[in-house]
Amino acid sequence: MTLHQRPSLREVPAYKQGKPAPAGASKLSSNESPHEPLPSVLxxxxxxxxxxxxxxxxxxxxxxxxxxxQFDIPSEQITLGAGSVEVASQIIHAVAAEGDEVMYAWRSFEAYPSLVRIAGATPVEVPLDAQSRHDLPAMLDAITDKTRLIFICNPNNPTGTVVQAEELDSFINSVPRNILVVVDEAYVHFDRSAVRADGLALFRKYPHVAVLHTFSKAYGLAGLRIGYAISPTEVAANLRKVAVPFGVSDLAQRAAVASLAAIDELSVRIEEVVTQRERMYEGLAQAGYPVVRSQANFVWIDAGEKTLELEAQLADGGVIVRAFAGEGLRISSGTKEEVNRVLAALPALNTAEVATA
Structure with missing residues (x-):
C-alpha cells in the first residue's frame, strides 16, 4: 500500500544547491563571500x-x-528567518492562501516558484525584458483580482540587473494597496549604480511594501542562515506566527550583531568583491561573451544553447559555476585568482558562436 502524500508536491522542484568544487577547483556557483569570517565575528x-x-x-x-x-525603524516591524529565503517563505504563507497568485519576474530567484507552490498558492511568472531586466509594465498587466503578493528581486538573481528608482516608485504607486510588494535586496550591498531603487525609502513611502535583507552575502554568514524582513506592522505580526520556532540560532544572532558593528571592515571586503566583479565583466565582454552588466556579486552570461558547453569549459579550467540549461551561466565574483581562472577558461575563441546563441 502506498503512503498518502501531498499530490501538489509533484510540481515542486527540489532546490538545487550550487555544485561543490572538487579539490583544487574554484567554487563560484553559490554567490558566497570569498572571505573567511572576521575575527570579531568568530x-x-x-x-x-x-x-x-x-x-x-x-x-x-x-x-x-x-x-x-541602524534603519530608524521600530523593532516590531523587523522579523527574522533562516536566511532571506526563509523570510520570503514566511511572507508567502502569511499573505497568500490556496488559489491566490504570487507574481515575480522570470528568470529570478529560483526558490520563488517552489516556495509559492509549497504554500499552496499559484505562481505567476512574468518574463524578463530583452535586457534581462524586470518588465514592470508587463507585471502590472498581469495583476488580477487573485494577486496577493509581488516579488521584485533587486538586484535580480541571476542576471544582476537593477530596477531604477523612478520606475519602481511608479510601479509600486500603480499596484493596488491591498497587494504587498516585496523588494528582495539580498544583493543590495554590491550595487554601485546611480539609479538604484531604495527599498527602505519605498517602505517608508508606501503602506504596501516590505523589504528583504540577508546576512549571507555581503556579511559572509551564509553558513549560519540568517536574514530579515522589514514590513508593515500587521504583516510582521503574521510573519512571527508562521515562522519556525527557534529557527534562527543564537550563534547566528550573535554573528549578525557583530557583523553590523564591523561594517567598516566588511565594506573593504565588499569593495574587493565589486572590483573583481567588474574585472570579470570587462574581461568577458572584451572576449566577446554576451555578459550582462551586474550590480550583484556575480555576472550572468546569456549563453542560451551554449550554456552547458561553457559550463564544461569552465569546469575543465577549474571553475564551478551555476548553469541554467538553455538560458545562461551565473558566475560568482571570487578572489582575484579565481577571476583569473574564469578569464583563462573562457578565452576569446569562437565568440561569434557564443554571441549568437
Missing amino acids: ASIQEGLSTIHRYPSIAAPALTSALSE
Whole structure:
C-alpha cells in the first residue's frame, strides 16, 4: 500500500544547491563571500558556544535593536528567518492562501516558484525584458483580482540587473494597496549604480511594501542562515506566527550583531568583491561573451544553447559555476585568482558562436 502524500508536491522542484568544487577547483556557483569570517565575528560565536544547550531567543532583542537603530525603524516591524529565503517563505504563507497568485519576474530567484507552490498558492511568472531586466509594465498587466503578493528581486538573481528608482516608485504607486510588494535586496550591498531603487525609502513611502535583507552575502554568514524582513506592522505580526520556532540560532544572532558593528571592515571586503566583479565583466565582454552588466556579486552570461558547453569549459579550467540549461551561466565574483581562472577558461575563441546563441 502506498503512503498518502501531498499530490501538489509533484510540481515542486527540489532546490538545487550550487555544485561543490572538487579539490583544487574554484567554487563560484553559490554567490558566497570569498572571505573567511572576521575575527570579531568568530570571537562572538565562540562566546556563545557554551550556551548552545539552551534555546535561542525568538525575539532576538540584541539584533532587532541594532537593526532598529541602524534603519530608524521600530523593532516590531523587523522579523527574522533562516536566511532571506526563509523570510520570503514566511511572507508567502502569511499573505497568500490556496488559489491566490504570487507574481515575480522570470528568470529570478529560483526558490520563488517552489516556495509559492509549497504554500499552496499559484505562481505567476512574468518574463524578463530583452535586457534581462524586470518588465514592470508587463507585471502590472498581469495583476488580477487573485494577486496577493509581488516579488521584485533587486538586484535580480541571476542576471544582476537593477530596477531604477523612478520606475519602481511608479510601479509600486500603480499596484493596488491591498497587494504587498516585496523588494528582495539580498544583493543590495554590491550595487554601485546611480539609479538604484531604495527599498527602505519605498517602505517608508508606501503602506504596501516590505523589504528583504540577508546576512549571507555581503556579511559572509551564509553558513549560519540568517536574514530579515522589514514590513508593515500587521504583516510582521503574521510573519512571527508562521515562522519556525527557534529557527534562527543564537550563534547566528550573535554573528549578525557583530557583523553590523564591523561594517567598516566588511565594506573593504565588499569593495574587493565589486572590483573583481567588474574585472570579470570587462574581461568577458572584451572576449566577446554576451555578459550582462551586474550590480550583484556575480555576472550572468546569456549563453542560451551554449550554456552547458561553457559550463564544461569552465569546469575543465577549474571553475564551478551555476548553469541554467538553455538560458545562461551565473558566475560568482571570487578572489582575484579565481577571476583569473574564469578569464583563462573562457578565452576569446569562437565568440561569434557564443554571441549568437
